[in-house]
Amino acid sequence: MPLSVRYRLSVMMLLEYFVWGAWYVTMGTYLLVTLKTGAVQVGAAYANLSIAAIISPLFIGLVADRFFSAQRLLGTLHLLGAAVLFCISYVHEFNVFWWLILLYTLLYMPTISLTNAVAFRQMANAGREFPAIRVWGTVGWIIAGLLVGGLHIENSMLTFRIAAASAFLLGIYSFWLPDTPPVKQQADLRGILGVDALKLFNNRSYTVFFITAVAICIPLAFYYSFANPFLNDMGVRNAAGKMTMGQLSELLFMLLIPLMFARLGVKKMLLLSMLCWVLRYLAFAWGNNNHEAWMLYAGILLHGICYDFFFVTGQIYTDKQAGLAVKNSAQGLITFATYGVGMLIGSFVSGFTTGAYSTNINGALLYQWRNIWLVPAGITAVCILFFTFLFRDNQHK
Known part of the structure; x- marks a missing residue:
């Protein structure tokens, strides 16, 4: 794999997991402290990610793999997700918050498979090359946690705005990733x-x-x-x-x-x-x-x-x-x-x-x-x- 491609894929992974880590870890604190919800509502909000995880394979397998270039779909989903995250930062009603988080997780979860697809298609030996790329996702999660904790904004809507800004950046960046056309096959x-x-x-x-x-x-x-x-x-x-x-x-x-x-x-x-x-x-x-x-x-x-x-x-x-x-x-x-x-x-x-x-x-x-x-x-x-x-x-x- 050319070094320039390795760098581009590493940045992709870093941003992918930075977006997730920026809001996910502290969402419970935000709900309890800022929106004054109860613990049951916190559990319900986190359940949305699991709902999205159940639906995501269907979307990837039946739609994404057949009709769209992975990097373009990745960019589109992150741009839409950035808009949803920005809207979430202005919401003060839990019922609205819950539906928006569900919408966002439905947009985000397919991007995990899409980033993997973009990376794997550039590799001759995935077993040897992929771990060195994927590790930058963990680095991105760590940076997000250090940033949110260092700024003392765990109960602030700024976590969602930081995630929105990084999602927007990744959305734009995705269109310059290596071309990953769909696999033309029957689902x-x-x-x-x-x-x-x-x-x-x-x-x-x-x-x-x-x-x-x-x-x-x-x-x-x-x-x-x-x-x-x-x-x-x-x-x-x-x-x-x-x-x-x-x-x-x-x-x-x-x-x-x-x-x-x-x-x-x-x-x-x-x-x-x-x-x-x-x-x-x-x-x-x-x-x-x-x-x-x-x-x-x-x-x-x-x-x-x-x-x-x-x-x-x-x-x-x-x-x-x-x-x-x-x-x-x-x-x-x-x-x-x-x-x-x-x-x-x-x-x-x-x-x-x-x-x-x-x-x-x-x-x-x-x-x-x-x-x-x-x-x-x-x-x-x-x-x-x-x-x-x-x-x-x-x-x-």
């Missing part, structure tokens, strides 16, 4: 929906993994929806910036996956990640910003091993089990189930749970954070028991 609805991958459920161990993967996303939604409001409530300064330590640990553990996978195998990798999830939630339950502040930072830093060792290992396991004919369908199915169905359920469960453990005192909501974080810890512990006794790692004994 395969079975492949798009992952129907062909259902044969994986003939394998009992894969079925156990699949159920666990869906279930583990329910407690994961607690972290995505309420970690930033929780840290701010604990008095942590620059909470959004400090949460980027999780992405830094993600980079580190990503490098360790090949070594650990060879040494531990699938089952131990997945169990280790789930155990760290329990430790994270317990650290949040008993941590505070005084003598136990280290527990809060430990919970953030555990993000790398929690995310990488479960999701990346799960993707590798799925790829090995699927076989050549249904690799794409299998990856689409697991993404649909986790980020779609699992996170959708988790968003509402986290919202109702947080709302149930809150008390209104003189117009101010006080949250029983210890009880709140014990709920995802308990759900994850059940997942560990289920997985431990029913999963068999036939590839590593």
Whole structure:
């Protein structure tokens, strides 16, 4: 790949994930503090991303892949998204906010696949070249968190305006990306929906993994929806910036996956990640910003091993089990189930749970954070028991 193309794709990835990170992490804080919503409404707002994740593969497979150049569609979606984000920054009514966030996530989620498509089409060896490009997306997320936290605007509409400005910039920039014309082929609805991958459920161990993967996303939604409001409530300064330590640990553990996978195998990798999830939630339950502040930072830093060792290992396991004919369908199915169905359920469960453990005192909501974080810890512990006794790692004994 020419160096100039590598630079252009790296900038694309940086901006793609900067846009997302600029508003997503702190949306819960914005809703609770600025729009004065309840926790149930926060969960409902975050559920929109899961709804979009369910619909996005249909849009990409049935429309985008057949009729439009990826870079032009990418630019168009980001320009429309920039306009929606700018409108969101002026909204003070939650019902209007919810519909606009749904509209924006429907516009944004297809762009993740589109950026990957643009990148892959320029590569001769995707396995070797793509990680060096994709890592700039994580860098973009980190920069967004540091900027929002450093400016102390976590409860401000400026987060949406920063995201809108960067989306507009990426929208314009996308039209100068390498040409990625559509693939002229008949849409395969079975492949798009992952129907062909259902044969994986003939394998009992894969079925156990699949159920666990869906279930583990329910407690994961607690972290995505309420970690930033929780840290701010604990008095942590620059909470959004400090949460980027999780992405830094993600980079580190990503490098360790090949070594650990060879040494531990699938089952131990997945169990280790789930155990760290329990430790994270317990650290949040008993941590505070005084003598136990280290527990809060430990919970953030555990993000790398929690995310990488479960999701990346799960993707590798799925790829090995699927076989050549249904690799794409299998990856689409697991993404649909986790980020779609699992996170959708988790968003509402986290919202109702947080709302149930809150008390209104003189117009101010006080949250029983210890009880709140014990709920995802308990759900994850059940997942560990289920997985431990029913999963068999036939590839590593």
